[in-house]
Amino acid sequence: MQYILLLFLISSLAIFILPGWLKKQKALVLSAVQVVAFVYFAARIPEITTAEAKYIFLEWIPALGLNFEFLLDGLTMVFALLVTGIGALIFLYAKAYMKSYEGTDKFYLYLMLFSAAMLGLVLSANLIQLFIFWELTSFLSYFLISFFHEKESARKAAFQSLYITGFGGLAMLAGIILLGSVVDSYSLQDWINGAESIRQSNFYLPGLLLILLGVFTKSAQFPFHFWLPGAMQAPAPVSSYLHSATMVKAGVFLLARLSPVLGGTNEWIYIISLIGVITMLTGSYFAITQTDLKGILAYTTINALGVLVLLLGINTSESIKAAMLFLFIHAFYKATLFMVAGLIEKKTGTRELSKLGGLVKYMPFTFVIALLALLSMAGLPPLLGFLGKELIYEAKVQSPGIASLVLILGVTSNVFMVAVSLFFARKVFLGKPNTFGKTPNEKGAAFLIGPGILVLLSLVLGLFPGNLGTAVIKPALGVVSSEMIDVKLKLWHGFNQVLFLSLLTVFLGVVLYWAMLKKKKLLETWRKVNSVIFSIELDEVFAWVMNKFVQVAQFKTKIVQHGYHRYYILTIFVFTSLLLWFQVFVIRSWEFDLSFSLNPFYISGLAVVILGAAITSAVSRSRIVTIISMGVAGYGISLIFMYYSAIDLAITQILVETLTLVMFMAILQKLPRFAVLSSKRTRLRDFFIALSFGSVMTILAIKAVNVNLNPTISDFFVENSYNKAFGENVVNVILVDFRALDTLGEVTVLTIAATGVFLLLKTKNKKL
Amino acid sequence: MEIVLAIVVGILYTAGVYLMLRRSILKFIIGLIFMSNATNLLVFLSAGLVSGSPVFVDGEKINAEVMADPLPQALVLTAIVIGLGIVVFTLALKYKFFELTGTDDLDQLKKTDN
């Protein structure tokens, strides 16, 4: 399966070098690649139901415990089929949709790369690897949302989604590392084996919360849901593919993946269920008052994501079964609806609900497709959506603890969904036809193939769901949930509590729909109320936070980066000497095994000369005196080297000092005289700082005497200098033989400095 | 003697830091030279002082007990030459700065453009 990823990668780049006649059909080429991948995965369905899961291990950075690990099991299969299957239809649809835009090469590149990243994500059996693919999807989502980058709103929405999902991704990485430290591995298998110790460890709750942060941001859960409606700035194929069928489900995938490791605890059940319920209600509630077609679909997607998260939070086999089925259902109808919305936008030039109407006259096939998809969304028989809703109700009935509350809220949200679905169909397709600029049509078969196939699947699988259950859902269930239950999917469940709830939902939904349609005032007041709620929407909270962040950064920069060179230097030395003093006081060893002596007297005399030269150089106001004193100090040091058996050092020091002096003298005439620039107080302050640094360095020097710089190294050099390198001057042998690489580095530095000086002074100045 | 030389190191550092805190670039560069000399002396000092016995081996004969440590010497030799490179480069920079702005004052460096 790593070859499938490679194929995706290559084909995404290959579109740039296709020959002309094939390049025109690049969407079809990519679609075909997706079909190949889909067939590959579909052909392996029998394997995963019978044999062991397929596992591939490739070494990457074994020293850090990072490896490429790919796993193809039931859960992966569900997502892989969705990614490749819907991917194939999306590319087909994009061929028609993107026709009139510039830069489609770029678009297909991003979309195909996203497809590869998403596939890599679901195939990952190593958490770090999963994180990398996870971030890649966020990143590509950014590029795809901002595809119409000339629109400011698109750029803003893209940034928003990148910040939010990126922030969540980083939190998730921290969580992964935290929990990974418990079992000392990032391999999924090790996590599953060590699940008990992870759940028992102190890191469990923080690790879980951090990972959930990643999940909730990616899957647009409350309170991070607001980026998803913003992301509707993207072209329709992107909304359909990333923001309803695949990427936003990554969070759900991770929950299912980690459910055997982290799931089943009270924290898991309550945190996830709570967030799921809130998201579910938020999504369906706000969907009602939306006026934008894609806005409606975005909020219903949030509702669906909430439902999925809730089901995984409940964490019973029933609920996971429902979740897996609902994944398919939602992908089928929502991808269809997004494609239909894109088609309508293309043909009529608007997505506003109030400007649309009576489209059934112009687009009959579209109407049929959309109606079936909407019925599936509303959960009406005989579509797959009905089956899903029944299972979800069943799962909620059996959920532990707060079953009745969850059930009531679930029914409420589904009532909204029914009303929204009917309202959508009525407003867009029925009623009095509006006048459009040009007469809408449904030319372009590519527009309808994708939605048509998906709706057909909804219908056929709704009537005959058996195979889907045993072939795909059951293996997935086996991975996520420890206990195996039989998955027998049927449309007709018999008269029971669940059927009654369904009937109640439909009845209330229709009532709500009727109220929305007939009582115009009701809907308008509702919209007003919601727009008040919108005015304190999280969107703006986010903008406010980002704004403050920039302000704080500016404030900080102003303080730290003040631009005064000497204060930077001052800060460095003050802190260095403080740290050193601290160390001296903490260690508190003031004894030195050295005695103060002035022998030999001529070295002491030399010391006095150097002191005098240093002080003169520091305080003199004449440039010549300053430079000459500096030279005196340098020559004095070379004499010290000379006396203490470092002949080569002494010679080098003399030569370098001479060269330095010559250069200063050469440049001196061209420089201005010293001016008195600092006040007396400043100089006094600087003197004390310098004195503090100097005295601590004196103490350091005394402490450092006779610290052996690893004697074995020096002994090695001395012993082998003649034997191996045929040289009697050990220092020189070290330089040109033992440590020749260092000398090479040194020569390189000199060359770079010389080149720098040459270039600096060569160029003619522009007068300022 | 080590203590006297340690004091020399301290004084060299003091002069170096004081000069580096001045506003004149020329003084800053001279401070840099003092700092580099002081550091060389510090490294040299830390190996211990051995007088009158330079690090030469006479053929195969080795008499390591009285010999000075060759390693810090090699380190300091490298440091001296690199120090030269840094000083000259700074000097060139300073010269250019003076040519462009006509001032020696580092506080004028505040502005990044114009």
Added chain:
Amino acid sequence: MNSVILQLAAKYLKWLFIVFAVLALIRGHNSPGGGFIGGLMAGLAIVYNGFAYDTFRIKERLQNFPEWLIAGGLFVIVLSFFPSLLLGETIMSGVWLKISLPLVGELKLGSPLLFDIGVFFTVIGVTLMFIFSLTQKR
């Protein structure tokens, strides 16, 4: 600065300096000296000459001499890596060739000597480039 004495001295002393520099380079392996010291000495000799006359004139005459010196020096350094590479040893390990000459006695030539010669030329070049750049007429 136009001192006839200095110019006359420079004319001959320059070569003396350079001879000493080469001596320091060659005997560097066994006695004080070596590539750095030799290079700095030779560089200073040319600088001395330059100050006696006019640095600018010397520079005109020498054209791109420093650049060539640096390039040549680095080239020689790279050359010194090859003997050890060709013998299949770790790069930069010393390879020695012993030649017995009738009058001089045994002569040892090794890749570290070649390395040192490379350093010698590079340092001369760098020194000259520093001085010429800083003293040029603006």
